[in-house]
Each structure stands twice: as structure tokens, then as C-alpha cells.
Amino acid sequence: xxxxxxxxxxxxxxxxxxxxxxxxxxxxxxxxxxxxxxxxxxxxxxxxxxxxxxxxxxxxxxxxxxxxxxxxxxxxxxxxxxxxxxxxxxxxxxxxxxxxxxxxxxxxxxxxxxxxxxxxxxxxxxxxxxxxxxxxxxxxxxxxxxxxxxxxxxx
Amino acid sequence: xxxxxxxxxxxxxxxxxxxxxxxxxxxxxxxxxxxxxxxxxxxxxxxxxxxxxxxxxxxxxxxxxxxxxxxxxxxxxxxxxxxx
Numbered sequence: 001x002x003x004x005x006x007x008x009x010x011x012x013x014x015x016x017x018x019x020x021x022x023x024x025x026x027x028x029x030x031x032x033x034x035x036x037x038x039x040x041x042x043x044x045x046x047x048x049x050x051x052x053x054x055x056x057x058x059x060x061x062x063x064x065x066x067x068x069x070x071x072x073x074x075x076x077x078x079x080x081x082x083x084x085x086x087x088x089x090x091x092x093x094x095x096x097x098x099x100x101x102x103x104x105x106x107x108x109x110x111x112x113x114x115x116x117x118x119x120x121x122x123x124x125x126x127x128x129x130x131x132x133x134x135x136x137x138x139x140x141x142x143x144x145x146x147x148x149x150x151x152x153x154x155x
Numbered sequence: 156x157x158x159x160x161x162x163x164x165x166x167x168x169x170x171x172x173x174x175x176x177x178x179x180x181x182x183x184x185x186x187x188x189x190x191x192x193x194x195x196x197x198x199x200x201x202x203x204x205x206x207x208x209x210x211x212x213x214x215x216x217x218x219x220x221x222x223x224x225x226x227x228x229x230x231x232x233x234x235x236x237x238x239x
Contacts (some may be wrong), residue, residue: 016197068220
């Protein structure tokens with residue numbers, strides 16, 4: 001099983017003020033907060049970690065039939081960034097998942113899977129038109145949309 | 156606190172983040188924050204923080220996990236207000 005998540009960085013900036021008092025503490029573990037504080041690009045780190053959690057939540061919630069708003073229970077570790085690529089591990093209720101992310105100036109996309117490297121998936125990122133639902137007929141394994149973008153992944 | 160008053164305060168808070176004006180208009184105890192009001196998950200954190208500020212309570216992580224709809228939010232707020 002795979003899960004994905006896209007963050008439109010422009011939309012995220014417009015909608016969310018993660019610098020607000022108490023925000024980071026509600027969402028991120030101490031270790032993740034440390035990563036954000038020491039990052040040369042804290043904004044990118046916030047949304048990278050966020051997209052890792054969201055992508056993994058999509059798998060874990062389906063597998064375990066688990067529904068909760070518990071971002072702090074999805075713990076990101078082993079986060080490695082190299083140029084425009086990032087990888088990491090997200091643990092939720094003792095289950096380990098693996099993530100691979102693309103860091104672009106306008107968006108961050110993460111794909112998560114149950115093994116490393118993440119199962120080979122064909123990823124299609126396009127502009128999102130809420131009135132066009134034709135992508136549903138293409139049977140994507142996982143779908144994410146945010147702001148201007150639609151991200152589909154096929155196995 | 157009167158339940159109607161509590162509901163109207165909650166409605167004011169979620170109004171800033173809701174992307175579905177019709178669902179907001181007909182907000183009731185069964186309204187789901189993400190499925191009905193289309194609040195994105197990053198803004199769910201803001202709802203929790205706004206609720207903490209408005210009612211001067213602290214919402215622990217276990218309570219936050221369940222805060223996915225109006226009825227759960229009301230129950231959590233009422234419980235926390237009693238504990239004050």
C-alpha cells in the first residue's frame with residue numbers, strides 16, 4: 001500500500017501561520033521541532049515533515065481503520081535532504097513506513113510506502129481543477145490535492 | 156456555559172477556516188470538520204488553538220485526536236470547562 005501528499009507552498013503560506021504560539025508543539029515531536037529550529041529553511045522543513053505525516057497517515061489509517069487527528073503520533077526520523085530530494089522514516093503505533101519527497105520551489109510532494117525503497121510508483125502532478133474529476137477513472141493508487149496542484153500515484 | 160452559546164462561539168472559530176459556506180450555515184452537532192466544513196488538516200491545529208484561547212482551556216493531545224467533529228469538540232470543551 002502507498003500514500004501520497006502534496007503541499008502547495010503558496011497555499012500553505014496563505015492559509016497557515018505555523019509560527020503562531022503553540023502551533024509547532026501541537027503537531028511536531030521534540031525531535032521534529034529540533035529539525036525545524038536548526039534547519040536553514042525552516043518553512044520547507046515544516047511542510048516536508050507535514051507531508052511525510054499526511055502521506056503515512058493515508059496508509060496507516062486505511063490499514064488499521066484508524067481515524068484520529070494525532071499528528072504527534074506520526075513520528076518522523078532519519079530525515080535526509082539532498083538537493084531536491086528527501087527521504088525519511090515515519091513511525092506510527094510502532095509500525096515503520098518509508099517516505100521519499102520532492103522539494104520544489106512551489107510545492108513538496110511525498111510518497112510513502114511500507115518498504116524501502118518505496119514501491120515503484122508512477123507519479124503525475126498537474127494543476128488541480130475542482131470541476132474535473134476525470135482522474136478518478138484512471139484508478140490512481142493514491143490521490144492528494146492542495147491549492148493549485150493535483151498529485152496522483154499509480155502502482 | 157449554555158450549549159447554544161458554546162455552539163455559536165465554536166461556529167465563529169471554524170468560520171475562519173471552513174471552505175464550505177453551506178455546511179457552515181447549517182452547522183450542527185453532527186457536522187464533521189474535514190468532511191463537511193472542508194477544513195484542511197493544517198487548519199485543524201488552528202481550530203484547537205483558537206478554542207484554547209477562546210475558552211481559556213488546554214486541550215491535551217488525547218482530546219485533540221478526537222476533535223474531528225462538532226459534537227466531540229463540544230463534549231471536550233464542556234469537560235475542560237468543568238475541570239477548571
